Amino acid sequence: MGKVLIIGAGGVGTVVAHKVAKNRDVFTDVMIASRTKSKCDAIVKAIGDTTIKTAQVDADNVDELVELFNSFKPEIVINVALPYQDLTIMEACLKAGVNYLDTANYEPKDVAHFEYSWQWAYKKRFEEAGLTAILGCGFDPGVSGIFTAYAAKHHFDEIEYLDIVDCNAGNHHKAFATNFNPEINIREITQNGRYFHEGDWVTTKPLEIHKDLTYPNIGPRDSYLLYHEELESLVKNFPTIKRARFWMTFGQEYLTHLRVIENIGMASIKPINYNGMEIVPLQFLKAVLPNPQDLGENYEGETSIGCRIRGKKDGKERTYYVYNNCSHHEAFVETGMQGVSYTTGVPAMIGAMMFMKGLWKRPGVWNVEEFNPDPFMEQLNKQGLPWHEEHDKDLEL
Numbered sequence: 001m002g003k004v005l006i007i008g009a010g011g012v013g014t015v016v017a018h019k020v021a022k023n024r025d026v027f028t029d030v031m032i033a034s035r036t037k038s039k040c041d042a043i044v045k046a047i048g049d050t051t052i053k054t055a056q057v058d059a060d061n062v063d064e065l066v067e068l069f070n071s072f073k074p075e076i077v078i079n080v081a082l083p084y085q086d087l088t089i090m091e092a093c094l095k096a097g098v099n100y101l102d103t104a105n106y107e108p109k110d111v112a113h114f115e116y117s118w119q120w121a122y123k124k125r126f127e128e129a130g131l132t133a134i135l136g137c138g139f140d141p142g143v144s145g146i147f148t149a150y151a152a153k154h155h156f157d158e159i160e161y162l163d164i165v166d167c168n169a170g171n172h173h174k175a176f177a178t179n180f181n182p183e184i185n186i187r188e189i190t191q192n193g194r195y196f197h198e199g200d201w202v203t204t205k206p207l208e209i210h211k212d213l214t215y216p217n218i219g220p221r222d223s224y225l226l227y228h229e230e231l232e233s234l235v236k237n238f239p240t241i242k243r244a245r246f247w248m249t250f251g252q253e254y255l256t257h258l259r260v261i262e263n264i265g266m267a268s269i270k271p272i273n274y275n276g277m278e279i280v281p282l283q284f285l286k287a288v289l290p291n292p293q294d295l296g297e298n299y300e301g302e303t304s305i306g307c308r309i310r311g312k313k314d315g316k317e318r319t320y321y322v323y324n325n326c327s328h329h330e331a332f333v334e335t336g337m338q339g340v341s342y343t344t345g346v347p348a349m350i351g352a353m354m355f356m357k358g359l360w361k362r363p364g365v366w367n368v369e370e371f372n373p374d375p376f377m378e379q380l381n382k383q384g385l386p387w388h389e390e391h392d393k394d395l396e397l
């Protein structure tokens with residue numbers, strides 16, 4: 001059906017490439033491009049499909065991107081580099097006439113600030129160019145929005161309370177490691193918490209609110225209220241929502257390390273001068289922490305991510321819990337990566353597949369919940385992320 005260009009050869013990029021390679025009826029020509037070409041070559045070698053092309057590109061540089069797009073001529077770019085590159089890649093897509101998909105919203109490098117405004121500002125230009133941009137198509141954001149859209153379509157007249165619950169009950173046997181890019185991960189967790197309540201955003205101190213939540217096949221885990229980017233688009237696209245929150249589990253050992261990292265200044269994103277060289281402490285920390293791509297081998301346990309929803313159907317109050325559990329070990333056996341990269345990469349591939357099949361093709365800039373969730377939900381079951389649902393149970397929230 002068409003040509004796809006994957007940008008980024010990290011943990012998520014590796015999973016996207018494996019999954020794209022398993023769906024060659026949809027993705028007829030494939031290229032992986034990243035800052036370091038040898039990492040793209042290593043992915044191709046691991047997949048064992050020599051028809052996949054590779055290239056070096058600096059995705060901060062619009063001209064370099066345009067040149068690459070014009071030579072490979074992809075229908076769609078799957079951006080799984082870092083959030084810092086979202087706008088340059090979107091610019092290049094407009095210049096070269098290429099459609100766009102990513103898994104995380106744009107963040108400026110010098111402020112840890114997450115909001116869609118920068119990317120939503122491209123809506124008119126994508127519309128006028130007849131190009132589709134699909135934002136936030138990983139698991140959360142991504143499947144969390146699709147689960148919500150599916151619930152709204154099939155199980156509720158009005159969604160009133162939405163809680164996205166993200167549990168990683170895995171053990172990688174390292175004292176401290178993050179499951180995806182450490183710089184992006186630590187920026188996300190150390191910021192203030194925030195949730196939506198009756199039309200307003202309520203701010204909390206970082207990790208201030210927490211409670212035990214019970215996850216299927218896992219049991220109770222301490223879960224912390226965080227701000228997460230999909231809350232912004234979901235309350236806009238489902239205006240009946242009265243309260244929307246996001247919860248993530250952390251172990252005590254992880255939180256103790258995080259506190260020390262912050263207290264000694266290593267989570268700072270302000271550049272400092274060290275021996276005549278400017279360095280950003282958090283970027284230096286990333287360089288000495290375990291690489292999330294190397295966690296897979298001894299990773300045990302599973303992730304469990306879902307949406308707990310309360311609202312009305314035919315005048316009656318209903319509850320609905322829809323979730324996926326993903327085994328780190330099974331993800332590793334299939335792709336060489338752990339479950340967090342897997343749960344992000346599989347939906348990114350499915351989103352691109354939805355576009356290629358013409359099911360999610362609509363000029364403009366869209367969040368995933370604005371498309372038909374049904375064909376995507378069907379593919380989740382087929383592509384390694386089966387989901388389960390529970391009706392009218394106690395949501396604990």
Ligand code: NDP
Binds near residue numbers: 010013034060085
């Ligand atoms: P990694 O750090 O493992 O990989 C990022 C890749 O992007 C690396 O290959 C890196 O190159 C490449 N890259 C970085 N900067 C540039 C640049 N300027 N030009 C070209 N390539 C560049 O990150 P992950 O794979 O863990 O995460 C990828 C994305 O997925 C992130 O945006 C993250 O926020 C998002 N994510 C989304 C989730 C979701 O559920 N929605 C969950 C987890 C992650 P090099 O190898 O040379 O460093």
